[in-house]
Amino acid sequence: MRIHRRxxxxxxxxxxxxxxxxxxxGPALAQSAKEVRLDWATYNPVSLVLKDKGLVEKxxxxxxxxxxxxxxxxxxxxxxxxxxxxxxFGSTAGAAALLARINGNPIKAVYATSRPEWTALVTRPNTGxxxxxxxxxxxxxxxxxxxxxxxxxxxxxxxxxxxxDVKLVLLQHPDGRTALDRGDVDAWAGLDPIMAAAEIENGDxxxxxxxxxxxxxVLNVREDFARQNPDLTRTVLAAxxxxxxxxxxxxxxxxxxxxxxxxxxxxxxxxxxxxxxxxQPVIGKLQAExxxxxxxxxxxxxxxxxxxxxxxxxxxxxxxxxGPAAP
Numbered sequence: 001m002r003i004h005r006r007x008x009x010x011x012x013x014x015x016x017x018x019x020x021x022x023x024x025x026g027p028a029l030a031q032s033a034k035e036v037r038l039d040w041a042t043y044n045p046v047s048l049v050l051k052d053k054g055l056v057e058k059x060x061x062x063x064x065x066x067x068x069x070x071x072x073x074x075x076x077x078x079x080x081x082x083x084x085x086x087x088x089f090g091s092t093a094g095a096a097a098l099l100a101r102i103n104g105n106p107i108k109a110v111y112a113t114s115r116p117e118w119t120a121l122v123t124r125p126n127t128g129x130x131x132x133x134x135x136x137x138x139x140x141x142x143x144x145x146x147x148x149x150x151x152x153x154x155x156x157x158x159x160x161x162x163x164x165d166v167k168l169v170l171l172q173h174p175d176g177r178t179a180l181d182r183g184d185v186d187a188w189a190g191l192d193p194i195m196a197a198a199e200i201e202n203g204d205x206x207x208x209x210x211x212x213x214x215x216x217x218v219l220n221v222r223e224d225f226a227r228q229n230p231d232l233t234r235t236v237l238a239a240x241x242x243x244x245x246x247x248x249x250x251x252x253x254x255x256x257x258x259x260x261x262x263x264x265x266x267x268x269x270x271x272x273x274x275x276x277x278x279x280q281p282v283i284g285k286l287q288a289e290x291x292x293x294x295x296x297x298x299x300x301x302x303x304x305x306x307x308x309x310x311x312x313x314x315x316x317x318x319x320x321x322x323g324p325a326a327p
Contacts, residue, residue, distance in 0.1 A: 093147030095294035141176035148189035
């Protein structure tokens with residue numbers, strides 16, 4: 001299947017105009033929520049600023065709406081929480097959100113939290129691994145359903161390999177780093193800031209990097225929640241924007257917040273932030289293009305079922321109506 005990129009991107013930026021069926025049923029629904037549940041994640045620095053400053057709490061206090069925070073250790077966990085209805089807003093990679101949407105998780109990506117280079121393939125010094133082709137027959141730690149997993153699949157495909165050519169060891173991101181350092185695996189599909197810690201503290205090597213294959217960090221909302229509470233959804237995203245602007249205006253404060261949340265040394269956090277662009281929060285054609293590239297590669301690799309309309313899935317995922325407008 002071949003997807004027409006221009007048509008997709010035009011459609012993604014025009015979702016707001018064509019989504020009348022997603023309009024709220026009435027004012028009562030907009031006031032139905034008594035609690036908002038958000039995740040925080042070390043791979044989403046803006047979420048940490050948001051939580052630290054209590055910006056959502058301040059915005060919702062006049063309405064008597066409480067806020068509950070839940071930590072996500074990876075995109076897979078955030079998506080599990082969203083699908084189970086245990087959170088309303090969750091932080092993931094764009095490609096991971098696409099896979100979830102294709103698999104029936106009813107979410108909308110409504111805000112771009114970052115444009116990161118947050119994943120790479122990592123090994124210890126002296127393993128003899130210097131390129132993706134060297135992974136054949138080796139043990140590789142990975143967290144299934146996350147951007148590092150998708151990055152690994154695409155990297156293997158680029159080297160003429162598949163997941164069947166390596167021995168996957170399924171672990172959450174922190175455990176993947178531990179397994180690498182113990183010698184239990186030969187490589188790890190890493191994620192910042194844990195990857196930055198492995199690099200600085202242990203001298204681990206990022207032997208395969210490709211910034212363009214890192215999909216955007218996005219904030220997802222449960223589709224039902226956004227439909228029933230459109231104004232509340234906009235309020236949450238406005239608080240996110242306030243947090244993003246604080247992060248950009250005061251890098252020292254951002255670093256302090258990340259160090260406190262992650263318990264990692266400042267040089268590790270600084271390395272993470274070097275690879276994280278927080279300047280482009282508007283969700284639309286840029287994210288659609290990157291997510292489409294990942295989805296197309298996964299379709300060709302057989303990870304996404306044959307016959308899946310990936311373009312339509314991207315259109316269904318991205319919804320720019322609740323966040324900041326493009327300049």
